[in-house]
Amino acid sequence: MPNDILASAISVIQRFKKTITDDPFNIKRTWVGKDICKDKTKYKGFICYKNRVVGVNFNGYNFKGNPLSVKDFIDGIKTLVIVHLNSNNFTGEIPTEISSQKIPKLFELDLSNNKFGGSFPKAVLGATNLTYLDLRFNFLTGPVDPRVFKLDLDVLFLNDNYFSGKIPETIGRTAALFLTLANNQFTGEIPKSIGQAKENLLEVLLLNNQFSGCLPYEIGMLRLATVFDASMNKLTGPIPQSFGCLRDMELLNLSYNQLYGEVPETLCKLSHLEKLTLKYNYFTQVGPECRKLIEENVLDVSMNCIIDLDNQRNPDECEAFFLKKFQCPDMKSLTYVPCNVHEFSPRKINSVGRHQPDAKARSTTYAAINKPHL
Structure with missing residues (x-):
């Protein structure tokens, strides 16, 4: 059985799974069961370390949703260290919960080649432990x-x-x-x-x-x-x-x-x-x-x-x-x-x-x- 932290992460992933309307590489079909950190054939795109979900790597998955949002997803997994969402169709704003208080060990954030819009995302300023920030190829203004x-x-x-x-x-x-x-x-x-x-x-x-x-x-x-x-x-x-x-x-x-x-x-x-x-x-x-x-x-x-x-x-x-x-x-x-x-x-x-x-x-x-x- 997964521990409470891992069970919480699985719950967040399952909620996010329902928001994906287009999955051209059939990625989310691997998101089943509770063996997220034990079975490497399960939960493709997620990285574990010491029975914790520490990374998300969706680069090139081309997920679509109606809408596809990072809110209540990456900020819901408190143990994340790396988040790479390059080349998908995420929209909306970057949640303010992406901060050192909420995700204390987040040091890589790649949101490039998506459809984020609006003004400069002040939310990233709260992630004070970041060493890598990639916002390129979006629709950010001002x-x-x-x-x-x-x-x-x-x-x-x-x-x-x-x-x-x-x-x-x-x-x-x-x-x-x-x-x-x-x-x-x-x-x-x-x-x-x-x-x-x-x-x-x-x-x-x-x-x-x-x-x-x-x-x-x-x-x-x-x-x-x-x-x-x-x-x-x-x-x-x-x-x-x-x-x-x-x-x-x-x-x-x-x-x-x-x-x-x-x-x-x-x-x-x-x-x-x-x-x-x-x-x-x-x-x-x-x-x-x-x-x-x-x-x-x-x-x-x-x-x-x-x-x-x-x-x-x-x-x-x-x-x-x-x-x-x-x-x-x-x-x-x-x-x-x-x-x-x-x-x-x-x-x-x-x-x-x-x-x-x-x-x-x-x-x-x-x-x-x-x-x-x-």
Whole structure:
């Protein structure tokens, strides 16, 4: 006979089972009997440890309901540690009961690729023991709550929703290693406070939003970062010289913006750089180090305004752009270099004269912007 805690979990599961109207993989037919933690053929999608239900893994099950809700389901199983509900049809709001008081050991919450709507789910802020939070590919709208960047997370995926407004300055407080805000409707400047996360933030995706203004030199303080992508925005101004301090950078993508000026030579000297994508901007100069990267197919400066290179913008288009007045509010900061670039190792290439495979192929954050195929 199951103990009281296990019996309670089974009762919650049986109630939830009745709300599922479409089960294409016949998962719920295994949810029978009381041997949830003894018979591995029973209760598929549930994980046990020491006679407790500690995990829910419904990834790719494509459950449907009328409606299908997490309320009174995951918050009803107090022993949960991991909840992965990726690629189903859950709707409604995330219950406030998802908190450290109600589910004290919950440290992974994946609600991605569902149909959750409404404003930013403040309920997740109460789950203070979370290290993994994935809300991508839903229909969430409005501003992001500043407190989410104060959670002690390793992974924060908010991409592919309809979040809008400015990114809170608390982004500099994030403990995350991997941060993805891509494919939303964020506006305003990239917060300068992002440089305060320099000791932990490894991969950052801000692409395909409405960010504007100049690149803050503080991005160059993310010295341990390996991936930074702010492409497909409305950024302008030169690339700050501080970007030469991104010593571990492997992939940097600033394409499809309105950046101009000279590509910093110190940036092109970075020893780990595998791909530098600056196409569809208005850069006018590249020095000898950057030209080496062009020859190695590491640097892409196509469709800019560099007069002695092929595949550039039409001169009339460049002239029209430079007739407009663009001015960064703090031009002096763009020349500030917060490191000793001479301490960095020289660039290395492999035996066939090419750099290692594109960092994008193995990036945790780039994988997060690919919608799962069911």
